[in-house]
Amino acid sequence: MYDVIIIGAGVSGCAIARELSRLELKTAVLEKALDVCEGTSKANSGIVHAGYDAIPGTLKARLNVEGSRKMEALSKELDFSYRRNGSLVLCFDEKEQDKLTELKERGEESGVEGIRILSRQELVSLEPEVGDEAVAALYAPTGGIVCPFGLTIALAENAADNGVEFYFGREVKGIERKEEGYLIDTGEETYETRVVINAAGVYADQIHNLVSKAFMEITPRKGEYLLYDKKTGGMVSNTLFQLPTALGKGILVTPTVHGNLLTGPTAQDIGDREGTNTSREGLAQVSAKAALSVKRVPGRDVITSFSGLRAHVTVRPKAGDHGYVGEEEDFVIGEAADAPGFIDVAGMESPGLSCAPATGEYVAGLVKKLLQPEEKKNFVSTRKGIPNMALASDEERHRLIRENPAYGNVICRCEMVTEGEILDAIHRTLGAVTVDGIKRRTRAGMGRCQSGFCNPKVVEILARELGKDESEIRKSGKDSWFLVNKEKEQL
């Protein structure tokens, strides 16, 4: 019997797991993919919003501001990439400047620090490459950028190091209410637990509707992005958002923590919960809108495009039926009224990533009320990431290679990722078992050649270290094979 089972190992699930790992609770995470960070958490803007967007008083606003405040300390504690680069909301029409003022007031009411409105002149001195049509901007110095994989993986590893069990390839098929909790069925196994936390991303409505009569519906909202070569990453230093224009809702242009340039997302409601395909129209739209924010969109330097799905709630469980805080458009976080011990963490669309550290604490607070657990005495709050040879000092590089010569063997030439880093990624807590798992932990394959050179080497290392044949190695899911024939089979 578990005390808590979390469904979903995205950033929210992992943040909650990490907070629960501070407590004397038997906690497990069930994830249908083979790794953490395989849904919405892997394909988003990687932004830590300052917190001026959400309506003051909502959970979104509160958790955003708190999450943004906590992120820097957390990035040091758990060793993931985060940078407070500042954000700008660009206004392209003199007549719409009052919208900037409105945003500013909203932000101030929610407690966002240091926001102010910049004139065109101030804007240009801050961002020389800003588009000619930008007339003014709202500046939020506390806006930041984060590695979404780095954050999610760090939270998960730290949770696991503190005793949380993670089970992968476990898709929840059914949940049965028992006298003292719930019985979760994943097809081949069943899990008994006192509390269930539903952090199932775009599937959170389906999980919710298994136990609650207060109907919920999530419609995935697709966002397409373009990622550019690192040589363009210095084009802007702040994250450039747009006030909505005649072209519709704006998109952002931002540097990433790794030094690339990122543009997107589109916003399109779709029926398919696995519809992470990009479209010609979507990508064209991203390029067209980005051209408003910066003078020159470096189209020739695109290295990849991707799309992610945000969990947008289209039917909210009715008021009175549930114990959720907040209103329409807010996250759906709280215990379902007709299902005691079943806590929804649903509708975690933007700024869900920014909120994660605060979401973790908030939901852990709900669990504490239910179970009144003791604090764990031997909780270890820190976690060390994988060494990064590309960024390491010369002394650090020498030391690592002395300790393990594999750190001298470069596997991914574009991002300068060594065999040592890949071995660490495989053998650490919740180690990588797929090529994408290696990519998200080490950046091998994320560079300008997009794994053309390193793919065969990464597949070989994974097979060797996991004791498998190369034909058994997967990109991410169980059917994402790379190779047909086994080693000894005929050519």
Add this chain to the structure above:
Amino acid sequence: MKRTDLIIVGGGPAGMAAALAAREKGIRDILILERDKELGGILNQCIHNGFGLHTFKEELTGPEYAARYVDMVREKKIQGLLNTMVIDVQGGNPCRVTAMNREEGMFQIEARAVVLAMGCRERPRGAMNIPGYRPAGIFSAGTAQRYVNIEGRMPGREVVVLGSGDIGLIMARRMTLQGAKVRMVAEIMPYSGGLKRNIVQCLDDFGIPLKLSHTVTEIHGRERVEGVTVAKVDENLAPIPGTEEYVACDTLLLSCGLIPENELSQAAGAEMDDVTQGPVVNARLETTAEGIFACGNVLHVHDLVDNVSIEAERAGAFAAEYILEGRGDWGEALRPKIPAKSKSTLPEGRDASSQLICIGCPVGCLITVEKKEDGSLNITGNTCQKGEAYARNEFTAPVRTVTSMIRVEGGRGKVVPVKTASEIPKGKIGECMDEIRRAKALAPVRVGDVLIKNVAGTGVSVIATGNMD
């Protein structure tokens, strides 16, 4: 800090030719830094033939061409470090190169001159913005070539190739020979970027359709490729609505252009040429960074390795001159002469029963064969003697050289490249491949070793084209 006269970054055909030329000019201390586990660069995976017609006056496979240079480098006792990645190059007097490997960790070497010979890389899917999912099964043609020809692994069973550059054409044939079904080669331009001879011997020989003015507009399949949408494009290369066709396949190979790999050149501060995507050089192939020269595909993408060798010899000789005589006036930037890229189409309405494209060399002459009343053949259109012989054979009893690889046991690698020692009847290719695919060899294997005798009853042997210890 270690010192040497000349450092060559990259031990492929360009690096080896540059090193040999510098040695010829009297440079004693030369060090080749190579990131792979052997010298030869991309030639090692180009196991097909067609190399060396200029340099060696005979037709060799890639590994054979490489092996000849490796032998010369060894004979001249030129030093090299394998499995070594150069991570920084700085020009000056002296130049400074930072590199890394397992044995020595990170280290710096001073050199009086540096020749950049890092080659090029392939354009990835992302750079082409092909919409759709991002499943496994999308490979650049060179990655697939490495899997098949070096690792002995097949990356798929049903293949669509996008891009008809030579690598795309060669891989369409390779996948077919090794037992896969290649559904089509789609090319966005109205012509192929590959050589005519490759359209004939890689596609026509196997009945693989070449769809000119077509491109892939969407990739299907969430985990593994399940199919692609192929559409015709208009004169602006935009897909024409209504022409979409779904093609089921599990693999998409991309052969959509090569990009010189110049991260090191740029870090060294060398000025870049927007057209060639390589560094700006003067008549001596010297970049704008002091003491740094460049040659081969890092300078601009070459169609033929023979031309790489010629250019690299010049770079090596100029670097030697620089070391021996000091820096002259840099002079003017001079863009290397780049032969016009192939824009190949096979003549439309060609009567295949009497008109042939010669596959003897890259020219690809259109030869007409007429049978005279006395039974003798009237051959016209060829521009050399070999063309006549080819046409005669092709008309009466067509023959081909088959290249492939054989599994090796007890060696450092997994497979060794092979070819038929001479041409075999075209009709015997399938049978020949069946024998090759079942065969096994025991290490060590040397270039020229006979691995299968009398393959498919042709009387021809299958011989090794690479070495395996």
